[in-house]
Amino acid sequence: MNQELLEIRHLHKSYGEHTIIKDLNLTVHKGEVIVVIGPSGCGKSTLLRCINALEPIQDGQICIGGESIHKDDKNISEKRQKIGMVFQSYELFPHKTILDNITLAPVKVQKRKRAEAEKEAIELLGKVGLSGRKDDYPRQLSGGQKQRVAIVRALCMHPEILLLDEITAALDPEMVREVLEVVLDLAKNGSTMIIVTHEMAFAKAIADRVIFLDQGEIVEESTNPKRFFENPETDRAKKFLDNFQYEKN
Amino acid sequence: MNVEVMREYLPLYWRALLLTLKVGWIGVLLAFLFGLICAVTIHLGIPVLRRLFKIYIELFRNTPLLVQLFFMYFALPKIGIRISPEVCGSLGLGLLGGAYMAETFRSGLEGIPAIQEESAASLGMNRLQIFCYVILPQTISVSIPGILANVIFLLKETSVFSVISLMDLMFTAKDLIGMYAKTIECLTLLVIFYLIMLLPVSILGSWLERRVRYAEFGD
Ligand SMILES: Nc1ncnc2c1ncn2[C@@H]1O[C@H](COP(=O)(O)OP(=O)(O)O)[C@@H](O)[C@H]1O
Ligand SMILES: [Mg+2]
Numbered sequence: 001m002n003q004e005l006l007e008i009r010h011l012h013k014s015y016g017e018h019t020i021i022k023d024l025n026l027t028v029h030k031g032e033v034i035v036v037i038g039p040s041g042c043g044k045s046t047l048l049r050c051i052n053a054l055e056p057i058q059d060g061q062i063c064i065g066g067e068s069i070h071k072d073d074k075n076i077s078e079k080r081q082k083i084g085m086v087f088q089s090y091e092l093f094p095h096k097t098i099l100d101n102i103t104l105a106p107v108k109v110q111k112r113k114r115a116e117a118e119k120e121a122i123e124l125l126g127k128v129g130l131s132g133r134k135d136d137y138p139r140q141l142s143g144g145q146k147q148r149v150a151i152v153r154a155l156c157m158h159p160e161i162l163l164l165d166e167i168t169a170a171l172d173p174e175m176v177r178e179v180l181e182v183v184l185d186l187a188k189n190g191s192t193m194i195i196v197t198h199e200m201a202f203a204k205a206i207a208d209r210v211i212f213l214d215q216g217e218i219v220e221e222s223t224n225p226k227r228f229f230e231n232p233e234t235d236r237a238k239k240f241l242d243n244f245q246y247e248k249n
Numbered sequence: 250m251n252v253e254v255m256r257e258y259l260p261l262y263w264r265a266l267l268l269t270l271k272v273g274w275i276g277v278l279l280a281f282l283f284g285l286i287c288a289v290t291i292h293l294g295i296p297v298l299r300r301l302f303k304i305y306i307e308l309f310r311n312t313p314l315l316v317q318l319f320f321m322y323f324a325l326p327k328i329g330i331r332i333s334p335e336v337c338g339s340l341g342l343g344l345l346g347g348a349y350m351a352e353t354f355r356s357g358l359e360g361i362p363a364i365q366e367e368s369a370a371s372l373g374m375n376r377l378q379i380f381c382y383v384i385l386p387q388t389i390s391v392s393i394p395g396i397l398a399n400v401i402f403l404l405k406e407t408s409v410f411s412v413i414s415l416m417d418l419m420f421t422a423k424d425l426i427g428m429y430a431k432t433i434e435c436l437t438l439l440v441i442f443y444l445i446m447l448l449p450v451s452i453l454g455s456w457l458e459r460r461v462r463y464a465e466f467g468d
Binding site: 054077081085089154 | 364365367368369370371372373374375376378382383386387390
């Protein structure tokens with residue numbers, strides 16, 4: 001739990017004149033589960049996209065396993081293999097079967113043997129309760145099933161850290177649970193994750209550390225999720241959680 | 250209508266059909282390649298080529314094939330470039346079709362959401378891999394209806410080949426009418442042979458369209 005895996009120093013991200021993230025510092029250790037919450041538009045997705053180098057950054061540094069990562073790096077695709085990402089909208093490849101969705105990158109990028117990659121894919125599919133669906137196409141699956149496949153697809157690359165961006169936000173309520181259970185399982189098995197979510201009960205249960213982001217800044221950070229959700233220290237976090245409660249009811 | 254006469258002309262029409270098919274399909278193939286190259290170049294924003302290809306597209310989409318063929322067949326020899334009618338036909342069709350195919354592929358490419366590219370990138374794929382395994386197959390499958398419309402359009406355009414004395418279906422019909430004045434017979438055969446050429450494409454096309462959309466395609 002002590003080994004530093006991800007280190008963000010003085011991150012500054014803007015779109016033109018518009019500053020989205022200012023001077024953000026964050027260190028994530030191996031095995032740690034970080035939950036990021038905050039109002040819509042505060043920069044949560046942008047933060048994850050910066051970490052995965054999908055966005056160029058204007059200042060600061062992001063290091064993964066001690067190595068700096070930037071969108072314009074020559075070997076960026078190699079560095080990205082250490083980072084898995086799951087999107088709100090699944091983003092499976094519609095022209096490929098579930099099995100091919102999962103094995104495409106292991107086979108083409110990591111040059112693993114197809115048979116071996118498929119074996120692992122089928123194993124992982126079994127763990128998320130989808131072993132029977134490997135030959136289906138994404139369009140034949142429900143949202144919750146697609147999202148579980150997307151998680152498996154990311155896992156099959158053996159990333160060192162997983163970034164989950166509101167992965168249940170597009171799901172019908174009855175499907176949220178099946179996806180969150182998979183994530184809880186990952187946490188139990190020691191996966192390092194940064195999770196952006198609006199599911200507060202889930203956040204409270206899974207987080208080693210909660211980060212409250214507002215207007216591109218970390219306003220409050222707590223290693224005691226229970227206390228944070230029940231009794232946040234800052235007014236801004238309190239207000240956000242109160243509003244949230246109100247909207248939910 | 251004299252069926253006996255029609256039967257007599259049949260071999261000539263078959264020969265013309267084969268030639269039309271050959272020149273036509275080579276043209277279609279060229280159009281596919283030119284179109285894909287243009288669309289990808291424009292999509293990737295490759296500096297000088299992008300401009301050049303845009304000019305090419307506008308040039309060929311806004312002039313009739315007849316004029317393009319005249320130019321290649323009668324004007325180019327004046328500057329020492331001499332090409333056979335067959336090559337001229339295929340190339341002309343390829344260049345015209347390339348301009349149309351480019352637009353089809355381009356709108357297909359634009360229809361693939363950027364986040365698909367990002368999800369592939371987040372799996373560690375490089376630009377080439379993303380293009381070959383994720384973007385291109387999807388582009389082709391969403392472009393199928395447009396591609397088919399272009400193929401049928403191009404095969405119909407072969408009817409102007411007669412102006413560069415290529416002995417295609419149109420040329421054969423006109424020739425026979427000129428010689429024997431069996432107008433109804435010749436034109437009926439002409440219609441029948443164009444149907445023989447195009448109906449299978451239409452039928453195969455709609456079948457393919459149903460099958461290929463979102464199904465496995467390419468690798
Ligand atoms: N490509 C972009 N161009 C300009 N502004 C953007 C872009 N992407 C996001 N933004 C802006 O950045 C801010 C943060 O967005 P985002 O990170 O998606 O918020 P969150 O995920 O917390 O809801 C928003 O104000 C949004 O409008
Ligand atoms: Mg977001």
